[in-house]
Amino acid sequence: MKRRLGMAVVALLAALVAGNAEGQDVTSGPWVMQSSGSSAGLRGIHAVGGGVAWASGSDGTVLRTEDSGFVWQSCAMPPGAEKLDFRGIWAWDADTAIVMSSGPGDLSRLYKTTDGCSHWTLLYTNPDKDGFWDSISFEESDGQYGTMLGDPVGGAFTVLRTTDGGSHWTRVKSTSSPGLAADASKIGAFAASNSALVFAAQVLNSVDNENFIYWFAAGGTTGAFIFRGQSECDPQTYHKDPEHCSVRWKVTPDRVPLSSGKSSSGAFSIAVLDGDETIHHAVVVGGDYNDPTERSGTAAYWDEAGRRWIAATTPPGGYRSAVQILPNSGTVEDYSHLVWISAGPNGSDISYDGGKTWSPLDNGNWNALSLPWIVGPKGRIAKLDEGRLKRP
Template sequence: MSSWRFMQTIPSSLIGIDVVNRDVVWASGGFDGPGELGSPGLVVRTLDRGGSWENVTPPDAGRLTFRDVYAFDRDQVLALASGVLQGSRIYRTVNGGQDWKLVFENWEADAFYNGIAFFDAVNGIAMSDPVQGTFRILITDDGGWTWKVAPTKGMPDALPDEFGRATGTCLVTKGPHDAWFGTGSKDANGRVFHTGDRGRTWSVADTPIPGDPEFGIASLAFWDTRHGLALGGGDPSSNKPSVAARTTNGGRTWKRVRSLAGFRINMAVDPSRRDTAVAVGMSGSDITANGGRSWRWFDQNDLRGVSCTEDACWAVGKDLKAAELLR
């Protein structure tokens, strides 16, 4: 039976997380939402399986929220920060956060970056809300040292009021060429965009996940380039359960599967166990062992981000929480 092994971290709310291995975990957070306005951005890491955590936040981060973190190893990391008033930035370190370089800064009024992901050690992608009617994509081919805006010619038009959810896992990659991102809009079901050429061209598919002006699709996770899950819908104020949908053809079509026990904001597949995935949210965690066809609630703690490798799954959340999944 699965359960979380909790430990205390640095005081802040955490949502971004990337597991390197069982001992090395990077996480990020801080929030600029109502009730937490002005709480500082944060980047932390552990090198001893959660026994201790280092605060390695870039010194000039101000009130930015670090919404996503991508770790190449214990020392080389990219951190994506976005703030309502401060724009979006990407920082890179090669020495475990002792020094950071600002490798991208955005001040376009409509751009707001939601996630960052990599196909391999050099080729990566980042996704923003729409700018002038199309979703904005950044591409790097040098490990994140430089970024350029991808042409919009290969991107389908966005719907009115359509945007991405800034959870980190609203954008995911699998294999050397494929990436997906999920969206939400006021008057339509959530949609999933897919590229098979590292972001040069995109297709889009409707899903059965209810559209919502505030949430929509929150998280995507794939076992391989054909089999994956989308998570979204629900309502955190009433703990209305989130909805899951499954694809078996790389995101061309989606079929609704079983709803979860409550509102969930993030999800990760367990690569060590076929068809297994973990979802976390404000009112608890759920796990599936059959590709989302059924979910089992197993914890009630407030967790906001989750990441898995072959040898470990970790989650982070509000009120000092970090936890390793015992499986």
């Protein structure tokens, strides 16, 4: 949200600096601190695999590692990005990445590198003077198809689609009711960790890889919500006219039992488990960033059988801005035993039962996850040592 997240950084740092000052990092937890060489507030992180990861943050900062974090390289700054806040980053390999800045109007931009961040090309600038971008996600298949989420403009959430790797974007329309309709003064998404938007699944029996389901999280004075969106076309129609069907969505909002009623509260991050073209489980986290130590209303999980959201019985230790499934921690066939990790300004937590109950991992100050990495303010980067996890 445009008027809230800038305030969020100030509020969180002011509230937590006393208990999370530099030099007081928890080393007994599962996180191994790494040297980023930066003092930027980091909110973007994307682990590619093979020891490659990219991170992004305030003041036009982009970082990259090719050796599992032994060395984090400071990338060349994208042109004109000195004052930009890069809240999201998406990478495909050690050479190719897109970075997204979040800010009012034309301070929301996309840049792309194809040479390992030595040079950047400005791809797209927000054309809406009242707009504010929150999250970006690509389908993993070939890197061409992706979606971007922004706060409501003109009475509807901004959802944009690309089919050419981010060079061109088309606004999504919804014919369902209420669909994407939203009052920007009452509801919006949060650019807290680039995980408010998630590619949830392929459409069952789809004949096109790009026929998709996306979910996104939102909050505000009207409540906390997860919006489920997918093409309004059936698979056969999509195959005949993918250009039209890609940007015509049916969207269903679901109210979630998280902290709500304030502009600073709601759903901030969502992770979805899919397999065999079916959504099996999901977890959403959030809360109130102005009350970061309040535990109630900070996590919920999706019950696919009942198709409803249920509040965690033992929630995380406070407001959480990010949640993710630990890769390779389980299988779709045995998804109830997957490991879920959440993070926020007063620590990280772990759940072994699908988000029903959470246990603390540490009390560090964190913003975003792309496991095994976690990032936070003042250049904080750490890597998960799975050997330190205390499994039940």
